[in-house]
Amino acid sequence: MFAMWERSNWWCLQTEGAHSSCERNVASCRLSNKEDKEKCLKVLLEVKSKKIQKRKNDAALRAQVNINKDSVVEEELGQRKGPHFQGPMDNFATTINPQATSAGQKRQQSLHDAISKEKTNQVHQYCARWIYNSSIAFNAIDNDDFRLFCEALGQFGPNWQPPSQHQLRERLLIEEKQRTKEKLKDLEEEWEQEGCSVMTDAWTDMRRRSIFNHCVNSRSGTCFLSSQDCSKESHTGQYIFEYIDKCIEEVGPLKVVQVVTDNATNNVAASKLLKEKRPNIFWSGCAAHTIDLMLEGISKLDGIAKIIDQAKSLTIFIYAHHRTLDMMRSHTKKAEIVRPGATRFATCFLTMQSLYEKKGMLKNMFGSEEWLKCVLSKSVKGKNFI
Incomplete structure (x- = not known):
């Protein structure tokens, strides 16, 4: 009875073990004893009890939200009246006090505005509390998708009813992935x-896994296509070339104009292999990595290194000291x-620029x-900055 089962057979196993309360569903297991049946029945009842309790908790939670009922509305505006229909004699009648009627309408409108403002503030409080x-x-409040959700x-x-965690990680995620693929068709x-790059x-990553990203850039922007865990492989020029060649085939050789990587030695070796197989595709070094290498070289100069x-x-x-900080x-x-900058060497020069700007301070x-x-001003390091 306790062998491996598929998800579709889970209910059969449950009712089989707790046969005493589910005799109409499946036959009793001959190997189960009274204790086994009681355990299974207890599990089933616990699951059912948790579901019932969750529904009660959700209902109690929803009952706390009350922004539609307002005693001020009932007191000031009274009961809603039906629409007023004009008759033939209304053409010969005029309002006794037009100013009073106009003032009443303005007063009613101001009450509506005040009540609407109060309700809006209550909704904002619930939203803010969830964000905090x-x-x-x-x-994230400025995200267009969030505004679409609110609408x-x-x-x-x-x-x-909000989606469950299971729906978010399963069906809804799959549907959103498919929607994203449809948007990529353009x-x-x-x-x-x-053409594209x-x-x-x-x-x-934080688990020390080496990951290769595959992105495609065009006039409309850059989109991520795939990633691959390459921790088991040595990042030689041959391996990188094979990976890039696979990416080109995935996009389409006739669509690719150039390949962009950083300027590491293994990538340079891969570019030579790429040129032999696909001479019509250019290879370009990453501009950001090139600038970072330039900053690294500048930082090694004697005068700059000392500064x-x-x-x-x-x-x-x-x-290092909370007092000086x-x-x-x-x-x-x-x-x-x-x-802080995107790279270590960029951080050095950005920090020096910041120190220069705050030199007087x-x-x-x-x-x-x-x-x-x-006390720190009397220390050896502290005296060096006076």
Whole structure:
């Protein structure tokens, strides 16, 4: 009874074990005893109880939301009246006090506006609370897909049920992937008419896996196509060439104009193999990687290397002590002197630029009375910055 089963047979196994309450579904297992049946029945009842409790919790949670009922509406506006139909005699009658009628309409309109504003604020509070509790970035509120979701939710009306986690990771994800593929068809038509560039990049994730990305760039932008775990392989020129050649075949050899990679030695070797097989396709080095190599070479020059070391010593000293860090932020109006870049060498030069821009502020800091009274100003490293 406890052998392996498929998902479709799961209910049969459950009812077979708990046959005492499900005799109409399947025959009893001859190998099961009373204890086995009680265990299975207990599991079934627990699952059922959890579902019932979840429905109750959801209902109680939804009952907490109440933005439609408002005593002010009933008190000020009263019960809604049916439409007023004009008769023949209305053409010969006029309003006794037109100003009173106009004032009443304006008052009713202002009440509607106030109530609508209050309801909007209540909805905003629920939305904000969900964003805060879920640690969602604030700029996500400007996403067009989120606005479309809000519009669809408003058109649906009350009693909307959110998707389950299973639906998000299974059916809805598959449908969204298919929708994305459909949107790529327009790009593929552009690739065929105007050509495109195949871009590959290798990176290492948090689990130390080496992953190759495959992207395609055209006039309309860049789109990600696939990735591959290459941890088991040696990243030789031959291996990279075979991977790039496979990517070209996937896109279409007649659509690809050039291949873009970084300027590593193995990629240069792969470019030579690519030129032999596909002479009509250009190979180009990544501009960002080229600039990074230039910055690396500049940072190794004697005069520049000394300045970078001094800048590192200063930033390390300031950020290593909470007292100096607080003084620095006080003098720079809470601005940071370290400016992280996309690469290590870009960070060095961006930080030096930041130090140059805040040179006067840092001079005032190390010349202030607060710094002179600080214990760190008497240290060996602290004296070097005076």
